[in-house]
Amino acid sequence: MEKKTWKITLADGSVLEDLQLNGNNFISARRVQEEDFGGGKLDHVIIDGPDGEHEEHDNMALVQITEVNADYWFVLREYSEQEIWMAKVNSNMEYIAMMADIDLEEV
Numbered sequence: 001m002e003k004k005t006w007k008i009t010l011a012d013g014s015v016l017e018d019l020q021l022n023g024n025n026f027i028s029a030r031r032v033q034e035e036d037f038g039g040g041k042l043d044h045v046i047i048d049g050p051d052g053e054h055e056e057h058d059n060m061a062l063v064q065i066t067e068v069n070a071d072y073w074f075v076l077r078e079y080s081e082q083e084i085w086m087a088k089v090n091s092n093m094e095y096i097a098m099m100a101d102i103d104l105e106e107v
Helices: 081-099
Strands: 006-009 015-022 025-028 044-048 054-058 060-068 071-078
Touching: 054 071
Parallel strands: none
Antiparallel strands: 006 015, 006 044, 015 025, 025 071, 044 054, 060 071
């Protein structure tokens, strides 16, 4: 039986290929580290599956990476609309505090 593999293309164009899928865990025979997903690389993610599946996701997060035997299992998820909204609110609040010279840690 032929192995079905997935490919993930990150926002910077880097590609993770020959991935297996088990539930929501992608499995890589090559070493995968948190640094591979940092620096805005999860702002836009394309996932291509073996049977022509094609998904595009914005604002993803790395949930975990686990080393199992010689493989690396990792999980990605999309930030919810509420999480994105809260990040924007916090950013706006910090900006206003900075402009008004207010230390939010003292409030």
